[in-house]
Each structure stands twice: as C-alpha cells, then as structure tokens.
Amino acid sequence: MTMLPTTTGGKDSTSGGSGESGGAEPTVASLSALGWARWVWRVLTSMRTALILLFLLAVGAIPGSVLPQRRVSTEQVQNYFLDHPDTAPWLDRLYLFDVYSSPWYAAIYLLLFVSLTGCVVPRAAAHYRAMRARPPRTPRHLSRMPYSARFTTSAAPEAVLAQARTLLKGYRTEADTDAVSAETGYLRETGNVVFHFALLALLIALGAGAFLGYRGNMLVVEGDGFANTLPSYDTFFPGHAVDEGDLQPFSFTVEDFRASYIDEGDLSGQADSYSADLTYKAAPEADEQTHELAVNHPLSVDGAQVYLLGHGYAPEFQVADANGDVVFDQPVPFIAREEATFTSDGVVKVPDASPEQLGFSAVFLPSATEGADGELVSDFPDARDPVVTLTAYTGDLGMDSGRSQSVYQLDTGDMAEVGDSPQLSPGDSWELPDGAGTITFTGYSEYISMQVNSDPARLPALLAASAAVLGLLATLLVRPRRVWVRAKTQDDGRTVVEVAGLVKTEGAGATTEFHRLAMTLRDRLRDRPATDTGTKE
Amino acid sequence: MEHVLAADAAVDQNLASISDGLIIAMIVAYAIALFLFAIEAAYGRREKLKADRLVPVAATAESVPETADTAAAADVPVGAADGASTGGYSAHSSTRIDLDDPDDDLTVSVRYREPEARASRHVLGAVALGVTIVAFVLNIAQITTRGIAADRWPWGNMFEFVVAICLCAVAAFLFAAIRYQARYLGTFVLVPVVLLLGIAAKWLYSEAGPVIPALHSYWIAIHVSAAIIATGGFIVSGSAGITYLVAHRTELKRAAGETVAGIAAKLPSSALLDRVSHRFIVFAFPLWTFAIIAGAVWADEAWGRFWGWDPKEVWSFITWVVYAAYLHARATAGWKGTKTTWIGLVGLACLLFNFFGVNYLFSGLHSYA
Numbered sequence: 001m002t003m004l005p006t007t008t009g010g011k012d013s014t015s016g017g018s019g020e021s022g023g024a025e026p027t028v029a030s031l032s033a034l035g036w037a038r039w040v041w042r043v044l045t046s047m048r049t050a051l052i053l054l055f056l057l058a059v060g061a062i063p064g065s066v067l068p069q070r071r072v073s074t075e076q077v078q079n080y081f082l083d084h085p086d087t088a089p090w091l092d093r094l095y096l097f098d099v100y101s102s103p104w105y106a107a108i109y110l111l112l113f114v115s116l117t118g119c120v121v122p123r124a125a126a127h128y129r130a131m132r133a134r135p136p137r138t139p140r141h142l143s144r145m146p147y148s149a150r151f152t153t154s155a156a157p158e159a160v161l162a163q164a165r166t167l168l169k170g171y172r173t174e175a176d177t178d179a180v181s182a183e184t185g186y187l188r189e190t191g192n193v194v195f196h197f198a199l200l201a202l203l204i205a206l207g208a209g210a211f212l213g214y215r216g217n218m219l220v221v222e223g224d225g226f227a228n229t230l231p232s233y234d235t236f237f238p239g240h241a242v243d244e245g246d247l248q249p250f251s252f253t254v255e256d257f258r259a260s261y262i263d264e265g266d267l268s269g270q271a272d273s274y275s276a277d278l279t280y281k282a283a284p285e286a287d288e289q290t291h292e293l294a295v296n297h298p299l300s301v302d303g304a305q306v307y308l309l310g311h312g313y314a315p316e317f318q319v320a321d322a323n324g325d326v327v328f329d330q331p332v333p334f335i336a337r338e339e340a341t342f343t344s345d346g347v348v349k350v351p352d353a354s355p356e357q358l359g360f361s362a363v364f365l366p367s368a369t370e371g372a373d374g375e376l377v378s379d380f381p382d383a384r385d386p387v388v389t390l391t392a393y394t395g396d397l398g399m400d401s402g403r404s405q406s407v408y409q410l411d412t413g414d415m416a417e418v419g420d421s422p423q424l425s426p427g428d429s430w431e432l433p434d435g436a437g438t439i440t441f442t443g444y445s446e447y448i449s450m451q452v453n454s455d456p457a458r459l460p461a462l463l464a465a466s467a468a469v470l471g472l473l474a475t476l477l478v479r480p481r482r483v484w485v486r487a488k489t490q491d492d493g494r495t496v497v498e499v500a501g502l503v504k505t506e507g508a509g510a511t512t513e514f515h516r517l518a519m520t521l522r523d524r525l526r527d528r529p530a531t532d533t534g535t536k537e
Numbered sequence: 538m539e540h541v542l543a544a545d546a547a548v549d550q551n552l553a554s555i556s557d558g559l560i561i562a563m564i565v566a567y568a569i570a571l572f573l574f575a576i577e578a579a580y581g582r583r584e585k586l587k588a589d590r591l592v593p594v595a596a597t598a599e600s601v602p603e604t605a606d607t608a609a610a611a612d613v614p615v616g617a618a619d620g621a622s623t624g625g626y627s628a629h630s631s632t633r634i635d636l637d638d639p640d641d642d643l644t645v646s647v648r649y650r651e652p653e654a655r656a657s658r659h660v661l662g663a664v665a666l667g668v669t670i671v672a673f674v675l676n677i678a679q680i681t682t683r684g685i686a687a688d689r690w691p692w693g694n695m696f697e698f699v700v701a702i703c704l705c706a707v708a709a710f711l712f713a714a715i716r717y718q719a720r721y722l723g724t725f726v727l728v729p730v731v732l733l734l735g736i737a738a739k740w741l742y743s744e745a746g747p748v749i750p751a752l753h754s755y756w757i758a759i760h761v762s763a764a765i766i767a768t769g770g771f772i773v774s775g776s777a778g779i780t781y782l783v784a785h786r787t788e789l790k791r792a793a794g795e796t797v798a799g800i801a802a803k804l805p806s807s808a809l810l811d812r813v814s815h816r817f818i819v820f821a822f823p824l825w826t827f828a829i830i831a832g833a834v835w836a837d838e839a840w841g842r843f844w845g846w847d848p849k850e851v852w853s854f855i856t857w858v859v860y861a862a863y864l865h866a867r868a869t870a871g872w873k874g875t876k877t878t879w880i881g882l883v884g885l886a887c888l889l890f891n892f893f894g895v896n897y898l899f900s901g902l903h904s905y906a
Contacts, residue, residue: 148647
C-alpha cells in the first residue's frame with residue numbers, strides 16, 4: 001500500500017501511472033504488479049468495500065457482548081471455561097474472549113481505516129482545490145438543470161444581475177458576461193473531511209493510549225496509605241511502553257469512608273452514596289492536600305486518575321497459636337457476595353502459626369438476623385449488627401509451594417477441617433478445638449476498591465471525538481448548491497431572465513429554495529424601477 | 538468511620554401518585570389519537586401537500602406532465618407511470634405558476650422524477666393531532682411530577698427511559714407534522730409509542746425513588762438526554778422507513794397493474810417517505826454520536842476508563858456503525874431506496890436491542906433493569 005492514492009475519481013491523467021493503463025489495454029490477463037496494486041487499491045477505497053467493512057465491524061463486535069471478555073473480567077472467562085470445557089478452547093482459538101484486541105478485529109478496522117484514508121485524502125486534496133477555485137462557468141443550456149425558471153422583465157440585464165448578486169447572499173459569486181454563477185455550501189465537504197480525519201486521529205489516540213498508559217487496581221483499608229509503585233497494586237496492566245520508573249510518584253491515605261443506604265421501601269438496601277476522604281501528595285516533597293473521593297468524583301493527580309470503584313468490609317482478627325503467641329493481628333478484606341446485603345466471604349491465612357499453619361474461611365454478615373429457615377443471614381448492607389462465622393483448618397496453607405495464590409481462596413488440599421465457630425460479634429473469641437489456638441474478632445474496618453488510570457491519550461481522544469461531531473454536523477446539515485442567473489435582452493427589448501439551480505446532494509428542499517429565489521428576483525424586478533435596484537441594500 | 542442512613546431520600550408520595558395517574562391518562566390519550574389517525578389514514582381523501590423542505594416544487598405544482606399519459610395520471614400517482622415509461626430525468630414538467638397574475642410569464646421546469654406529493658387527509662386527523670398534543674402535555678407533566686417527587690433527574694431506570702423516549706418520539710412526530718406536513722405518520726409513530734408505554738406500565742414500572750450512586754451526576758442530564766432524544770428521532774425515522782416499504786410495495790404493485798386498497802393505497806409517495814426517514818436520521822445521528830462521547834466522558838469519570846467494551850457500549854457502537862452505513866449507503870449508487878431503508882431499520886433494531894436486550898440479557902455496568 002505504498003502507492004500514491006491518485007486513482008480515485010478518475011483524475012489520474014497527470015500522475016506517473018497513467019501510461020500503463022492507457023496504452024496496453026489488451027493484456028488484461030497479465031496485469032502487472034502495479035496494475036494489481038492499483039486494482040486492489042481501487043477496490044479497497046470504493047464505497048462498497050467501506051460499507052462491507054462497516055458491517056463487518058458491527059457484526060464482529062457482537063460476540064464481544066455475548067461472550068465474557070478477558071479485559072472486562074478474567075474471572076467470568078475462567079468460569080466460562082469451567083462451564084463449557086468443550087467449546088471454550090475453540091472459541092479461545094478464534095480470539096472470541098479477546099474480540100476487541102484480536103487480529104481479525106484489528107484487520108477489519110485497519111482495513112477500514114486504510115480504505116477511509118484512501119478515500120478521504122484525495123477528497124481532501126480535491127476539496128482544497130475546489131475551495132480555491134471560482135464557481136464554475138454558467139452552462140449554455142440552463143433549462144437542463146434540475147430546477148430552472150424563466151421570465152421576462154423590463155429591467156436592464158445589468159440591473160437583473162446586480163439584484164441577483166444581492167439576493168445570493170452567502171454564495172460565492174462569479175460574473176460571466178451575461179450571467180452570474182454562484183456556489184455555496186463548501187462547509188459540507190470540509191465537515192466530511194474533518195469528520196473522517198478526526199476518526200483517524202481518534203484511532204491513533206486510542207492506540208497511543210494503550211501503548212503509553214497503564215491501569216492498576218487495589219484495595220485500600222480505611223486508615224491505610226498507598227504509594228504509586230508497582231508492588232502496591234493487586235493487579236497492574238501496563239502499556240507496552242510503560243516502565244516501572246514511569247509511575248507518577250504520588251501517594252495518598254484513605255482517612256475515612258462513608259456509605260449511606262436507603263433503609264425504607266422497595267429499594268431498601270440500595271446504596272444512596274458513598275465517598276472517601278483522602279489526603280494525598282503529588283510527590284514525596286509536595287504539600288499534602290485533601291480530596292473527597294466519590295463515584296463520579298475521581299482524584300486527578302499528576303496525569304493519573306484515582307477512582308473509587310467499590311467498597312467492602314474488612315473484619316479484623318487477632319490469632320494466637322497453640323503456644324499462645326499472637327501471630328496475626330490485622331484487618332482482612334472480604335468480598336461482598338451480594339450488594340444488597342453485603343454478606344461477605346473471605347479467608348484468614350495464618351502462616352506463622354505453629355506447630356501447624358492455620359487457615360479460616362469466614363462469612364461476614366453486617367446486619368445479622370435469623371432467616372426464614374433459621375439460618376443466619378444479613379438483611380442490610382450497613383453494619384448494624386456485624387457477625388462473623390468461621391470454619392477453621394490446620395495443616396499446610398501451600399503458600400511456600402511457589403504457586404501463586406489468591407488471597408480470597410483457601411487451598412485446603414493439605415489441610416484438615418477442625419470445626420465451625422459459633423457466631424462471633426466484635427470482641428468475641430473462639431477457642432479452636434484441640435488447643436490449636438484462639439481467634440478473636442476484634443472489630444471491623446471498611447476498605448475501598450480503587451483504580452489508578454494513566455492514559456495520556458484521554459484529552460487527544462476527546463478532542464478528536466469532538467472534532468468528529470462538529471464535522472458530522474457540518475456534513476449533514478450544510479447543503480452545497482449552485483445557482484446561475486442569466487439575463488439577456490430579447491428582440492422586443494425586454495430582458496429574459498433564466499434562473500437555474502443544482503444541488504449536489506439529494507434534497508427536495510433545494511428546489512423549493514431555488515423557486516423562492518426565482519420568485520423573489522422576479523418580484524423585486526417588477527416592483528421597482530430598474531434604476532433603484534441595488535442602491536437600497 | 539460513620540454510616541449515614543439516607544433519611545432524606547424520602548419521596549413525595551402525593552406527587553408520585555399524581556404522576557402514576559398521569560401514566561394512565563397519557564396512554565389513553567395516545568391510544569385515542571392513534572385510533573383517530575388510523576381513521577384518517579384509512580378513510581381520508583388524498584390531498585396535495587404544499588412545497589416545503591421535503592416536498593419539491595414539482596410534486597405540488599398544477600403540473601401537466603408532457604410525457605405522462607394524462608388519462609393514467611388522473612387517479613394514479615404520476616410517479617408510477619413516469620418511472621415505468623421513462624428513465625433518467627426525462628419526466629420533465631413545465632408549469633405555469635401564479636396564475637392569478639395574467640401578466641406574469643414565469644415558467645418553471647423541474648427535472649425531477651417525483652410524483653405529486655399527496656397524503657390522506659380527514660377532519661379527524663386534525664382532531665387526532667390535537668389529542669396527541671394533549672397526550673404530549675400529559676406526558677411532560679408525568680415526567681415532571683415524577684422528577685419532582687423523587688427529587689432527581691427523571692430518567693434513572695427502564696420505566697423512566699421508555700416514557701422519556703416516547704415523549705421524544707412524539708415530539709419528533711409533532712415537529713414533522715407541523716414542519717413537514719407529515720401528519721400521515723401519526724398511525725405509524727403512535728403504534729410503537731402506545732406499545733412501548735404499555736410495556737413500560739405493565740412490566741417495567743418501578744416506584745419513584747432514588748437511584749444508585751453511579752447515576753448521581755450531572756452527566757445523566759447530558760448523556761441520557763442526548764441518547765433519549767436521539768432514540769425518539771430514530772423511532773420516527775424507523776416508522777417512516779416502514780411506511781416507505783409499504784408505499785414502495787404499493788407503487789410496484791400499481792406499476793404491475795394490480796389494484797391496491799386500504800391504508801397502503803393512500804400513503805404518500807415512497808420518495809417523500811424516504812426523505813422523511815432520512816431527515817430524522819440526519820437529526821438523530823449526530824446526537825447519538827454526541828451521546829456516546831458524553832457517555833465516554835462520564836465513564837471516564839465514574840468507572841475509570843472512557844471505553845471498556847461494556848455490552849451497552851458495544852451495542853451503542855454497533856448502532857452507530859449501522860447508521861453510519863445507512864448514511865454512506867445513501868451516497869452510494871445502487872444502494873438507494875429499499876436497501877438503504879432496510880439498513881436504517883436494522884439500525885433501529887440494534888438500538889432497541891441495546892435498550893431492552895442488553896439490559897435484560899447481559900450483565901454489565903449499564904444494568905439498571
């Protein structure tokens with residue numbers, strides 16, 4: 001695709017490639033490489049191909065909304081693999097879990113953009129020439145135009161043309177010997193070119209953003225701090241060009257978290273609002289500032305954005321092992337099973353306990369009550385009566401095996417279950433069976449799940465998108481049209497006036513407009529003596 | 538740490554029940570208007586339309602077509618005869634206009650292959666338009682009272698979206714009726730409106746109340762409003778598109794010598810309907826583009842990325858691409874007319890799927906169902 005796009009619109013007579021196609025017509029069967037390239041280019045830049053590619057772009061996007069996508073949720077993809085062990089690997093081979101970063105989807109949109117470039121660049125050049133050119137000369141037979149009108153008047157031809165010029169306000173006019181040629185609506189093609197170039201710019205911005213930006217997620221418990229370094233993140237997705245040293249050196253502390261819930265009616269339990277107070281420093285030596293972080297109110301610091309995505313409970317536990325040594329004392333973030341009640345699951349891993357390691361799987365109920373079948377449930381997301389129940393295990397947590405482990409899952413393969421705890425309220429302790437140790441539910445904190453985004457392409461992408469909208473408006477609303485008015489003296493001394501109009505785009509409105517123009521011109525010439533025209537306006 | 542109970546989230550119950558009463562009133566009013574419009578469509582007389590943005594001069598003038606067979610043109614739309622007998626722009630009519638002034642010698646020639654613009658008119662149609670306006674005002678009142686009752690912007694759940702979309706579709710129709718004399722679309726716009734409102738009242742209804750924190754943003758006024766208004770425009774465009782297909786079939790049948798009866802026989806020319814359909818896509822498409830961009834800006838603020846291929850985002854993108862294809866197809870020879878209209882209807886189908894299907898079938902960040 002290194003060819004110059006000179007073949008569109010059949011205007012290639014001046015370019016170097018015209019010799020081949022002009023002279024050696026009979027040798028169609030043995031097209032030269034250049035001939036093939038030209039043919040491919042012409043097909044690729046045709047509107048029909050663009051239409052087909054647009055449809056492929058739409059159809060290709062569908063599987064991404066039906067099947068789980070890795071970049072949206074790796075967990076859902078894993079679940080899909082578990083549920084459909086036969087089909088999932090095949091779907092994966094077709095990149096159907098990464099549709100929008102798949103080679104075939106990239107092929108569609110890259111082809112589309114090549115097609116678009118090949119179409120728009122020559123059009124932009126042609127439009128540039130058209131903008132500088134004068135309106136075309138008046139054709140000889142105006143009656144062949146889509147709209148034409150003819151009438152006679154006593155006004156002199158010069159007066160007719162002068163009046164026509166004043167009527168054609170907003171048109172670019174050109175005087176011929178006995179006629180006025182006028183054109184308007186150049187903005188349509190300008191808008192068209194701007195729109196398509198803006199789309200190209202948007203694609204480039206998106207690509208640059210994926211290359212230069214990064215995204216990371218983490219949980220921060222109330223009262224804890226965060227420094228923007230790689231180890232602070234739970235998950236981190238860097239762009240190809242992002243280096244660990246590039247991370248902005250900001251830090252912050254989550255001072256306080258507040259949540260409020262609707263406590264009455266149908267929507268009881270739905271969150272009404274939540275927000276966190278942060279103190280932050282843009283750099284280690286910078287001044288400390290405060291920010292109230294909320295769902296629609298991210299923190300913007302040094303080109304990165306910090307978001308509040310969600311929240312949860314982090315019950316605090318103190319664990320003493322069989323020897324009576326306190327080997328664990330910290331809050332543990334639990335994952336909410338359901339938003340409506342915030343019944344949360346979590347695990348406590350105590351690797352330092354001796355003689356054997358201890359592990360607990362636990363359920364946290366913020367507002368514990370008895371359910372319909374007598375079991376313990378939470379009936380409200382707020383911590384009205386927090387209760388924890390635990391199942392304890394002893395043995396090997398498997399944390400030294402080198403395999404990566406989720407902090408939310410307990411690998412009980414090498415552990416033995418030792419029993420279930422009673423309900424524990426804050427301050428309650430549970431003595432493990434066989435003197436294996438003691439666990440105390442000392443209280444609870446809340447954590448917030450956060451995301452840090454650094455995407456240098458955000459602003460360019462927004463600018464490109466805004467330019468696209470403006471270009472779109474121009475190209476859809478401006479109607480380019482040409483008007484000619486010719487005035488000639490007839491044998492009987494009267495002047496014959498011909499008005500003709502041509503719209504380059506479809507549209508019935510234009511005929512109406514041309515008609516109105518012709519009638520106005522006629523009326524003005526009739527109402528006033530010829531000498532008056534043009535002097536009052 | 539502190540926990541605040543949202544005691545201030547109380548809903549004004551009086552206003553909320555007024556609002557609920559208005560739902561029934563407005564559905565009944567729309568249904569009556571629909572009935573009256575149907576009578577106009579079926580039993581009206583075909584009358585000429587004035588020239589306007591969408592009706593060309595040639596389609597209104599007292600024209601004596603030079604080439605067309607006048608006997609055939611007496612009762613049959615001229616376009617059928619023209620299109621069958623002559624190609625290109627040769628169906629050319631010379632016309633004298635302004636016959637009240639005998640001195641005037643203005644002659645107009647319009648080389649436009651366009652039949653006369655006629656539409657079925659009945660006195661009940663004017664009544665229907667009045668009833669529609671009443672229903673429209675009830676619709677506005679319903680949305681306003683609900684917004685005040687819940688003390689928030691009144692589009693935060695599926696029920697409210699549907700009601701607001703219907704409002705915008707009716708607003709677009711009223712605009713078309715007044716500006717483009719497109720009262721003939723009444724039946725075709727009000728059928729989906731009444732259906733949607735019925736579905737909303739029966740299955741989607743939820744009490745006036747507060748919304749989830751992600752929706753606490755002024756962006757709801759910008760992003761959702763733009764999407765709703767664009768959807769209203771697309772619905773009117775789709776109604777005109779379906780009408781176009783019926784009218785086109787009628788013209789083909791007539792050209793083949795068959796007789797057509799009923800509402801289909803009294804529709805305006807397919808060319809006019811095509812222009813109406815196109816007009817509303819031209820109106821709605823930039824708004825839809827803007828809605829997507831505003832949504833991206835909001836997503837950047839609320840969810841930490843401006844585009845994340847959430848199902849809603851995917852389908853709004855698909856809808857955008859299909860309507861973009863519609864606009865390109867219109868500019869491409871060989872795709873004009875029926876094919877293009879079908880693309881527009883596919884776009885509307887994607888839009889509706891995005892609205893209903895995505896909210897109920899897929900789980901995503903936009904699941905407010």
